[in-house]
Amino acid sequence: MRWSNYFLSTLREVPGDAEVVSHQLLYRAGMIQKLAAGIYSFTPLGFRTLKKMIEIVREEMDRSGALEVDLPICQPKEIWVESGRWDRYINDGILFHLEDRKSGEFALAPTAEEAVTDMVRRSVTSWRQLPFNLYQIRTKFRDEIRPRFGLLRGREFLMKDAYSFDLDAKGLDVHYRKMDAAYRRIFDRCGLEFAVVQADSGAIGGSASEEFMVVAETGEDALVFSDAGDYGANIEKAETGPLLEPWAGEEARPLRLASAPTPGLYTCEDQAAHLGTTVSRIVKTMIYEVVKADGTAGVAAVIIRGDLEINEVKLPKALGGLHARLLPEDRLLGVAHTRPGFVGPLGLSPFEEKPVPVFVDRSLEKGTNVYCGANQDGTHHANVSIARDVMTLPGFAGVVEVATAREGDPSPTGRGTLKIKRGIEVGHIFKLGTKYSVAMKCEVADQSQKSIPIQMGCYGLGVGRTVAAAIEQHHDDDGIIWPVPLAPFACAVVSLQRDAAVVAAADRLYEELKAAGVEVFYDDRDERPGVKFKDADLIGVPVRVVVGGKALARGVVELSTRREKAKHEVPPERVVEIVRRTLAGGARTLAL
Ligand code: ATP
Numbered sequence: 384m385r386w387s388n389y390f391l392s393t394l395r396e397v398p399g400d401a402e403v404v405s406h407q408l409l410y411r412a413g414m415i416q417k418l419a420a421g422i423y424s425f426t427p428l429g430f431r432t433l434k435k436m437i438e439i440v441r442e443e444m445d446r447s448g449a450l451e452v453d454l455p456i457c458q459p460k461e462i463w464v465e466s467g468r469w470d471r472y473i474n475d476g477i478l479f480h481l482e483d484r485k486s487g488e489f490a491l492a493p494t495a496e497e498a499v500t501d502m503v504r505r506s507v508t509s510w511r512q513l514p515f516n517l518y519q520i521r522t523k524f525r526d527e528i529r530p531r532f533g534l535l536r537g538r539e540f541l542m543k544d545a546y547s548f549d550l551d552a553k554g555l556d557v558h559y560r561k562m563d564a565a566y567r568r569i570f571d572r573c574g575l576e577f578a579v580v581q582a583d584s585g586a587i588g589g590s591a592s593e594e595f596m597v598v599a600e601t602g603e604d605a606l607v608f609s610d611a612g613d614y615g616a617n618i619e620k621a622e623t624g625p626l627l628e629p630w631a632g633e634e635a636r637p638l639r640l641a642s643a644p645t646p647g648l649y650t651c652e653d654q655a656a657h658l659g660t661t662v663s664r665i666v667k668t669m670i671y672e673v674v675k676a677d678g679t680a681g682v683a684a685v686i687i688r689g690d691l692e693i694n695e696v697k698l699p700k701a702l703g704g705l706h707a708r709l710l711p712e713d714r715l716l717g718v719a720h721t722r723p724g725f726v727g728p729l730g731l732s733p734f735e736e737k738p739v740p741v742f743v744d745r746s747l748e749k750g751t752n753v754y755c756g757a758n759q760d761g762t763h764h765a766n767v768s769i770a771r772d773v774m775t776l777p778g779f780a781g782v783v784e785v786a787t788a789r790e791g792d793p794s795p796t797g798r799g800t801l802k803i804k805r806g807i808e809v810g811h812i813f814k815l816g817t818k819y820s821v822a823m824k825c826e827v828a829d830q831s832q833k834s835i836p837i838q839m840g841c842y843g844l845g846v847g848r849t850v851a852a853a854i855e856q857h858h859d860d861d862g863i864i865w866p867v868p869l870a871p872f873a874c875a876v877v878s879l880q881r882d883a884a885v886v887a888a889a890d891r892l893y894e895e896l897k898a899a900g901v902e903v904f905y906d907d908r909d910e911r912p913g914v915k916f917k918d919a920d921l922i923g924v925p926v927r928v929v930v931g932g933k934a935l936a937r938g939v940v941e942l943s944t945r946r947e948k949a950k951h952e953v954p955p956e957r958v959v960e961i962v963r964r965t966l967a968g969g970a971r972t973l974a975l
């Protein structure tokens with residue numbers, strides 16, 4: 384392709400709303416354009432890369448035995464009501480929805496569990512028709528709150544979504560492992576450094592769920608790894624091994640409850656300093672409003688060690704609800720008669736005539752001689768024993784695990800300590816079980832003619848997000864450094880002058896490379912060399928051939944890779960052979 388005939392404009396300026404490198408570089412390289420917040424057009428150059436990603440995904444899905452389908456993006460409300468997701472998604476604000484001329488309501492698919500389940504229940508009646516795995520590579524819509532990271536978080540974006548259908552859990556496990564293997568091959572082929580971590584299964588439940596994470600500092604997710612190498616989890620899900628307990632050995636001889644003044648001290652840190660103790664001995668008490676699946680709401684207290692934070696993702700499930708949010712201060716007064724800072728589990732007022740349920744985080748299960756708020760301004764209780772004073776309350780509701788893992792905590796596997804890295808979620812595999820098949824009556828007759836719901840799995844992969852994640856991992860100050868499999872073109876030919884000898888030599892190399900099957904982008908524009916070099920760096924094509932008058936007079940042209948940039952002079956006859964070998968080797972170093 385000759386640039387003079389192409390549709391491409393690069394930009395020097397970084398757009399104001401582009402916060403992450405992949406967004407900045409895709410935009411500056413002229414590969415995407417913004418039509419609206421979170422909604423992007425792909426230019427011819429950008430679409431070449433997207434198509435490469437699509438093809439890698441398609442090849443590996445086909446290789447795994449999955450079957451490609453094409454499900455509607457515009458979906459009737461009725462199937463969403465059947466699955467129970469309509470209200471939840473509308474309340475979360477994530478669903479793009481619309482009305483037709485007859486006032487029928489529709490959703491633009493954020494995923495396609497309902498549509499695929501409907502397809503299967505219409506045509507499958509017997510266990511003999513199972514198993515299978517259906518996938519598509521199609522646009523999805525989500526009205527994300529913060530669509531500010533370019534292709535990493537679009538409101539309209541391309542996802543590969545697959546759905547497996549099995550008679551039993553054993554079959555589901557086989558599909559799950561096949562998808563795991565396919566995803567590993569896909570991200571390997573893209574040249575990405577990735578990790579597979581345990582993920583939260585959300586309010587939906589489901590037995591297993593793992594995320595594929597591209598490790599990058601700009602990642603929105605925090606990932607927890609054991610330095611012994613045997614544990615990885617999203618922080619939303621991560622657990623820890625037993626923590627060191629400051630009260631170890633004191634459990635058998637708890638002291639008598641006493642009062643401890645903490646005037647004007649609102650934080651656990653200030654209180655601990657004033658009381659001459661460690662933050663881990665201060666009990667933090669949080670009062671939440673918990674909304675259940677049936678829409679009813681109640682309150683609950685959660686107590687946790689002062690040096691730990693509550694994990695807001697683990698919390699709702701632990702409290703038996705769908706959502707949990709901190710009780711606003713005006714309502715807190717009705718339960719605790721004091722401001723945050725002095726709230727405690729002892730002496731809370733009943734809520735709607737029932738004692739407030741008190742949940743104890745595991746970190747405090749054995750807590751002895753600890754301090755907690757006395758539900759009175761500026762006052763704490765000292766020498767609280769959780770077993771003696773809290774677990775005997777009429778409202779005591781159980782021990783839960785809701786702490787956020789911290790760097791340096793012991794690994795839950797018993798080996799090593801935890802480290803935290805950041806990552807970008809590019810894929811997610813999930814054992815759904817029978818959630819959708821029960822709700823939507825997607826059943827088959829089993830071997831004994833009994834009707835049973837089908838076991839389902841769902842497997843998502845962000846196609847555009849993976850392209851952006853590749854840039855987050857592979858770039859420098861000058862631009863993108865494409866891994867060969869995702870590069871829009873494999874080789875750039877750059878002519879430095881317009882004189883006949885240079886043009887003839889560059890034209891010839893361009894034709895020879897094309898004839899050899901190399902995807903070439905030929906910068907034949909009438910531009911200054913400096914401009915051409917800057918653009919080539921920005922666009923990041925893996926191998927570059929520069930044809931300039933002076934070198935040509937000496938019988939050579941200049942070769943380099945985008946990654947290493949070191950230039951080598953070679954005679955034009957050798958270019959095709961070296962370029963091909965360099966590309967075959969991944970284009971880090973020139974294969975001279
Ligand atoms: P996130 O937590 O990042 O919002 P998610 O867990 O809601 O993502 P899934 O429902 O698991 O996303 O979707 C499957 C895959 O689709 C994700 O792993 C991700 O790669 C991709 N994806 C999800 N949301 C977006 C988005 N807004 N823009 C681009 N890709 C997305």
Ligand code: MG
Nearest residue numbers: 594808810811
């Ligand atoms: Mg996910």
